[in-house]
Amino acid sequence: MTRKLQLPLQTANLVVGFMVWVIISSLLPFIRADVEIPTEKLAIVTAVPVILGSVLRIPLGYYANVFGARIMFLLSFIVLLFPVYYLSEANSFSDLIIGGTFLGIGGAIFSVGVTSLPKYYPKEKHGLINGIYGMGNAGTAVTTFAAPVIATKIGWSATIKLYLILLLIFAALNFFLGDGKEQKSKEPIVGQMKIVFKNEKLWFFSLFYFITFGSFVAFTVFLPNFLVDFFNLSKVDAGIRTAGFIVVATLVRPIGGLLADKFQPLFILMAVFIGLTLGSFILAFSPTMLFYTIAVMLIALTAGIGNGVIFKLVPFYFSKQAGTANGIVSMMGGLGGFFPPLLLSAIFSLTGSYSIGFMAFSQVSLASFVLVLWLYYMDKLSLSKDVFDSTGQGILVTNPSGHIITVNPAFTRLTGYTEEEVIGKNPNVLSSGKQDASFYDAMWKQIHEQGLWQGEVWNRKKNGNEYLQLLTISSVKDDSGDVTRYVGTFSDITPNID
Incomplete structure (x- = not known):
């Protein structure tokens, strides 16, 4: 029974982790009313949680193999209590930076589940299972939608304090329902890194996830303020529209994993990058709200599917070093959400337009399509060589x-x-x-x-x-x-x- 509970429990854990991860970006319009934040530093405030949320994915992925998901989720939620409370009492830009940095733990727990859950299922289901787990990204939608609504009633500080209750509840759930008998591995992390670093596929998958998950995170933190400033929407309306983006990208993630289980994953990735290229190309021309919505939804669909596909590929190629490889690839995805908001803000401050940034994104996506195509043919050549070398x-x-x-x-x-x-x-x-x-x-x-x-x-x-x-x-x-x-x-x- 405990084994059957792990998929829903760990998925719910990820929901909570991601809810905490995006507290600042979701409540920033409210926080700005009480805390003085220089306009040129807004992007930094929303981006700092991504830093630790990315870098910590490597050790959390590794230690998920060493200690098991139960211990890692339990400790993560207990540690998160401190920065969440600190943020609820923030009254300066420095407080937001300090507290926001440690909120990154909420995003870092992603690598725990993608390392733990494949142990419970056969390889032909890894894409679907990791895709379902990845739906925990919906936590960003929950906070983006609900936090502004609650903040209008009780204020942003009290809203953040509500998360303390949620974290305590899930710490208890993991203590009582987590699997204490999960299969563990204690292979030294240095040895694992030496192996995975030599495999060029690690760097391809890292780049692809940098773009697919990076675009998901970037739009999640970028859209609320952008919709308010560029289209003059209300804070709640902007939050609802951003939540819509997150929901779409999240719901299609298991579809991406399922497709990768059934078909050639690299073909699906090619379609993903074509979609991202087209969507960002439309955004580069500063379209009306209708075309802006169409382009953003196209990016949500393709990014979500791409996220599901990549975590079918990682455990397939790195089954013995899954924790470390998952941590590195997911770290790159998190960093992919850190740089675009800063880049877009810098470009806007220089040119008064986001067009150059979106056009650059379209070109990077197109280049990634070419790399996936190249990787597919290299895989075929590698297969032919393996047959050539192994025949009697x-x-x-x-x-x-x-x-x-x-x-x-x-x-x-x-x-x-x-x-x-x-x-x-x-x-x-x-x-x-x-x-x-x-x-x-x-x-x-x-x-x-x-x-x-x-x-x-x-x-x-x-x-x-x-x-x-x-x-x-x-x-x-x-x-x-x-x-x-x-x-x-x-x-x-x-x-x-x-």
């Missing part, structure tokens, strides 16, 4: 003039020749001399006419021993019919002599 038959490939360009490990095992010893040489280096010229003339005549020859040939190993091989030679042609290479595959069929 010896394989040698020559150019059209008959010189060897590559061999597989089985070739070395069967003949004794290393790849370096035969590259650039003619396959006759293996000849035993038992077949005369007419044999080879007939063989090559059939290859030229039919593109394929199979038969038995006596050859000689590096150590001088002769062996009988079953050899197949086929020609590889391009679209114009010209031969580009020859491929020979062989097995040792030397009869045993008792």
Whole structure:
């Protein structure tokens, strides 16, 4: 029963963590009425929770493997009590920066669940499970929508104090319902990092999540003030519209995970970045409210789906170092939400427009589409190489003039020749001399006419021993019919002599 509770419990934990994470950005219009904040520093106030919320994802992901999700969620909620109370009593810009920084713990707990939950389910469901867990992002929508409404009734300080009650409740829930018997791993974090850092896929996934989750966080913290300042909406109306963006991006996240379980995940990522490119391109032209809404919803849809897809890919490629890899990738996603608001604000202060910032976002998204396409073809090549290297038959490939360009490990095992010893040489280096010229003339005549020859040939190993091989030679042609290479595959069929 405890195991079955982990998905709903940890998803609810994430909801609460994200509710706390965005307290400042959601209540900033109210806080500004009581706390003097220089206009040029507004973006810093909303962005600081993202810093710790990003960086802490690495250790929290790692320690989720060491101590289990129960302990990590419990400790996180207890620690969050202090910055939440501190913020409720804030009366200066410095107070907001100090308290806001430690609110980042609420965002950092994301890496706990994506590390813990896949342990309870088979790989073919990891995309859906992490997608459902990722719906905990809805916590930002809850705070963005509810906090301004409550603040109009009881004030922003009392509204923040309500979160203390919520944190205490969930600390207790994790103490009593968390899984104390979760599978744990204590492999040193330094060793894990050495392994994952060598895998280039870690950096691709980090970049992709930097953009998809980064755009989600950036729009979450950016929209409330932007809608008030640019479209002259009321604070509550701006909060409702921002909550709509968050809800859409959150609800489609498990759809992205489910699609990644069923189809090629990289194809879905290509569609995601095309959507982000188009949406940000529309925003670059400062459209009317209608087109602005369409573009923002397109970004919500594609970013949400992309978030679900990426956390199908991470545990698939890094199953043994899932905690560390999840932490690094999710950290980059959090940082992706830190820089765009600052960049947009800086561009606006210089030009009086956000267009250049949105256009830059569209170009980064387009470049990411190209990288996903490249990664897909690199994956295919890697698969072909794995098959080439692992097959039990010896394989040698020559150019059209008959010189060897590559061999597989089985070739070395069967003949004794290393790849370096035969590259650039003619396959006759293996000849035993038992077949005369007419044999080879007939063989090559059939290859030229039919593109394929199979038969038995006596050859000689590096150590001088002769062996009988079953050899197949086929020609590889391009679209114009010209031969580009020859491929020979062989097995040792030397009869045993008792």
